[in-house]
Structures are given as C-alpha cells and as structure tokens.
Amino acid sequence: MAQFHTLTQQRVELEREWERWATVPNTATPRPPRTTLLRDEVAQSWRRSLHTVDPGRTVAPGLDDIGELWAESPLRGPVTELATDLRGIAEDSGYLAAVTDGAGTILWSCGDRAMRRQAERVNFAPGARWDEIHMGTNGLALALRTGRPSSVFSAEHLVAALHGWVCYAAPIHGPDGTQVGALNLSSSWDRSHPAVLTSVRALVTAVETILRASEPAPPAGIRLECLGTARLLRDGRPLRLPPRQLEILTLLALEPDGFTPEQLHTAIYGDRAVSTRTLKADVSHLRRATGGEISNRRYLLTGPVACDAVDLLAAIAAGNTTAAVWLYRGPLLPGSDTPGVVKWRDHLDVGVRTAVLASDSAEHAVSFGERAADDIEVHEHALRLLPSDDVRRAMVTARLHTALRA
Structure with missing residues (x-):
C-alpha cells in the first residue's frame, strides 16, 4: 500500500x-x-x-x-x-x-x-x-x-x-x-x-x-574489415594477405583521393630506408588480389571496396553516434605501427570517444566502454547516465574498478 x-x-x-x-x-x-x-x-x-x-x-x-x-x-x-x-x-x-x-x-x-x-x-x-x-x-x-x-x-x-x-x-x-x-x-x-x-x-x-x-549473407564483391581485426573478403570468403598489404588497402580505402608513390611510401614506412621496389611489389600483389582495382601512377582504388572503417568514418561525420558505436569493433588494425594507420586509428578512436562523451545516452557509453576497457572517463560517464536501478551499473562499476587498478 x-x-x-x-x-x-x-x-x-x-x-x-x-x-x-x-x-x-x-x-x-x-x-x-x-x-x-x-x-x-x-x-x-x-x-x-x-x-x-x-x-x-x-x-x-x-x-x-x-x-x-x-x-x-x-x-x-x-x-x-x-x-x-x-x-x-x-x-x-x-x-x-x-x-x-x-x-x-x-x-x-x-x-x-x-x-x-x-x-x-x-x-x-x-x-x-x-x-x-x-x-x-x-x-x-x-x-x-x-x-x-x-x-x-x-x-x-x-x-x-x-x-x-x-x-x-x-x-x-x-x-x-x-x-x-x-x-x-x-x-x-x-x-x-x-x-x-x-x-x-x-x-x-x-x-x-x-x-x-539473421543478417543476409555477405554481398558479392570485396570487403575489408579492419576494426578490431584485419581481413579481406571476396564474395564472403577470406583472402590471405600479408599484414603490410592489408595496411596499404586500409589506407587506400580511407583516402579516396589516393596517394602518390612517395606519399604512400611515407605513410607505410615513415623515415625507414625501404626500397620503393618493395612497395611496388606489395601494390602489384594487392592489385591482383582485388581484381585490378588499384590505379598505377597514383595509387587509389578504382573499384568498389566496402570497408568497416569507412562506414565508421561516415557515421562520425554525420553525427550518428548510435551507428558509430555499433560499427566500432575495436581499434583500426590493432597491433599495426605503420605511421598512416596509427594516424587514422587515433582519428577514429577520438571521433567515436568524443561523440560518446557528448551524448546523453547511457547505451552509447555502456556499449563503447565494452571495447574501451581502460577508459576511465567513459565508464564514469556511463555511471552518471545510468539510472540507480539499472542492472548494468554493476558491470560498468566492475569495468571502472579494473581500469582504475590498471
């Protein structure tokens, strides 16, 4: 009563x-x-x-x-x-x-x-x-x-x-x-x-x-998955490629205007003394793997290559935080220390994180926190937004505790 x-x-x-x-x-x-x-x-x-x-x-x-x-x-x-x-x-x-x-x-x-x-x-x-x-x-x-x-x-x-x-x-x-x-x-x-x-x-x-x-089968064509993983699919089937070639393809997907050979060499190798022949060989192999979808004089994609990182970038640019959080499966090509990849990784991570911290949706903070385990500020933001009776508070509190002890 x-x-x-x-x-x-x-x-x-x-x-x-x-x-x-x-x-x-x-x-x-x-x-x-x-x-x-x-x-x-x-x-x-x-x-x-x-x-x-x-x-x-x-x-x-x-x-x-x-x-x-x-x-x-x-x-x-x-x-x-x-x-x-x-x-x-x-x-x-x-x-x-x-x-x-x-x-x-x-x-x-x-x-x-x-x-x-x-x-x-x-x-x-x-x-x-x-x-x-x-x-x-x-x-x-x-x-x-x-x-x-x-x-x-x-x-x-x-x-x-x-x-x-x-x-x-x-x-x-x-x-x-x-x-x-x-x-x-x-x-x-x-x-x-x-x-x-x-x-x-x-x-x-x-x-x-x-x-x-119940998602439909992967569509025909080439798809690059590079958020939290690194793999290339053709018609839904994985293609084996060396890490370096996946890095090159990722940069080409994120830079639709492409690179001069010198620009791509710097983005891949930085200041290291690596022969230009090495880059040309990687691009040639990559061109065969993608069905010739990379131009010669200026390295850029000339055919459709679906890419989860490109989808994420579009969601961030559109201010669609919900889609961005759903698309974010982890850092760009985790483990890669290639200069161009590191730059894009920071760009995407900061973009999603900033959108999450600016959002008043607890769901955004809770979901992103699952993949940003060490981010104390994100976990604290989630706890501020979650109602006192929300059962997810226990999980987020545990994440925060672990992050604080790290």
Whole structure:
C-alpha cells in the first residue's frame, strides 16, 4: 500500500503540473515546472508536442492497412519468433505489448484482455501512429526520439486520455546501428514498477540478437574489415594477405583521393630506408588480389571496396553516434605501427570517444566502454547516465574498478 500511496501522490502532483501546461496556448512558452517530479526529458517533449498535438485528443490517428509495412519490416521475423514469450509476459503481468517501426507506427501488439479493451479506446493498436508528432509524449515516442529506454507515467503523457496509463519502451536497433523500431509494455498507472523497464531492455536485446543472427549473407564483391581485426573478403570468403598489404588497402580505402608513390611510401614506412621496389611489389600483389582495382601512377582504388572503417568514418561525420558505436569493433588494425594507420586509428578512436562523451545516452557509453576497457572517463560517464536501478551499473562499476587498478 505504501507504494500505491506514493504513486497516487505522484499522479496528483503531475496532474497539477499538466494543467499548467495543457492550458497554455501553442504560441506561448510555459513557465519552468513547479514540481521536481516533472523530468526534464518530459518537459522538453511537452514543449515540442504542444505545437502539433491537442492534449484533449482521444484517439491516435492511424493507417488503414499495414500489411505491406509489416511484411517488409525487419522486425517481423524476430517478433514472430518471440511472440509466445511476449504474450506470456504481457498476459501474466496485466500488460500490453506493442512493437512499432522506426516512425512510431504500431505493427504488432498482444497482451492482457482487459488492457486490450482499454487500448482500443485510444487506438493503441496496429496501424496507429504513436510518434511524438501525432500523439505527443508517451513511452514509444520518447524512446524513438531520444534513442534510449524511456518510461512515461500517468500525467506525464501529454494526451489526457492516457493519464490512466504507464508505458515502458526501448528502441530497437538493426545490425548496422540503425533504429528500426521500438518495443513497449503498457498497463494501468497503478501497476507501475521500475523492474518493467528492465524486462523491456531484455526483450529488445533478444530481438536485436535475432536480427544480428539473421543478417543476409555477405554481398558479392570485396570487403575489408579492419576494426578490431584485419581481413579481406571476396564474395564472403577470406583472402590471405600479408599484414603490410592489408595496411596499404586500409589506407587506400580511407583516402579516396589516393596517394602518390612517395606519399604512400611515407605513410607505410615513415623515415625507414625501404626500397620503393618493395612497395611496388606489395601494390602489384594487392592489385591482383582485388581484381585490378588499384590505379598505377597514383595509387587509389578504382573499384568498389566496402570497408568497416569507412562506414565508421561516415557515421562520425554525420553525427550518428548510435551507428558509430555499433560499427566500432575495436581499434583500426590493432597491433599495426605503420605511421598512416596509427594516424587514422587515433582519428577514429577520438571521433567515436568524443561523440560518446557528448551524448546523453547511457547505451552509447555502456556499449563503447565494452571495447574501451581502460577508459576511465567513459565508464564514469556511463555511471552518471545510468539510472540507480539499472542492472548494468554493476558491470560498468566492475569495468571502472579494473581500469582504475590498471
């Protein structure tokens, strides 16, 4: 009863704050919250949502037919595979489960019968649009907007018709780091419990694991993998190349304008007295391995060579921290002391690390910290962002402890 009383008081205070905001004209800026119960991320979402959503809205807008959306969704396979588990969790706990695409359209739902009836009244069902633009502040919208797990309790919802609800949601990412949808568990406000968000995270991890396992076969062509490893693939099959030639190919992939023979010699050997014939021999062998995709007078790639480091560089340049963290599998060609490789290694490491430390997403810091075991600042950043009840705090604390002792 103590928890129920606390939730009741929390709901009453949030309702008062909501009244102040919901009655402000769209063109006005509400005053700062009076209560500390109104979280910053919720207040920011209210500010954005009030421009497009009437708090008095009663149902979510929707699409007439989502058959094609669901058929083409990368989430269809994983969700279908986990459907029995999702139904069991939702029905046993009195919750409703829903999965959306990356735009916030519900593609699939299941759960407790009583909750399904309530959900139908607000169109919380397949085809409905639950992004921030259409339905304001809610768990799904917040998770998709922020890119991290989110909860929205009672009057934190902008739409008054949802004040009897509590929602827990987390974004789902594809193998390349792209946000492909979100998973949500919702119920009546009095069933609110922080452990539900842990369950949502676990379910999302299961979906993402299946997504990674079901990746299509490597595409035809040449692919260079040089983050945390060093290998060249042709049509998905590894080609054996000496480390030096992999270093040369990596530099050519990262420098699309290529090198003069003298520039490449310096990037590979630095000040060492190595014959130019040695470099020419390596490039000739590499040219045969890539099917003649390297030009003669100026060393540059003349054909398509996919490269994970190039993909990472593009993600950093685009400010896509989520994709950058997913793509980062470790330092560029670990163990190489080639001057050009060392320069690029530092460039990529600093780029990802800076983006992670500037991000307010705990997921970024936790994931990057897995591959930056000695980085004390990254682990401390993760602990600042993780909620006090997040089970991952133990793992991050252990990483920090080990890094401090190193």
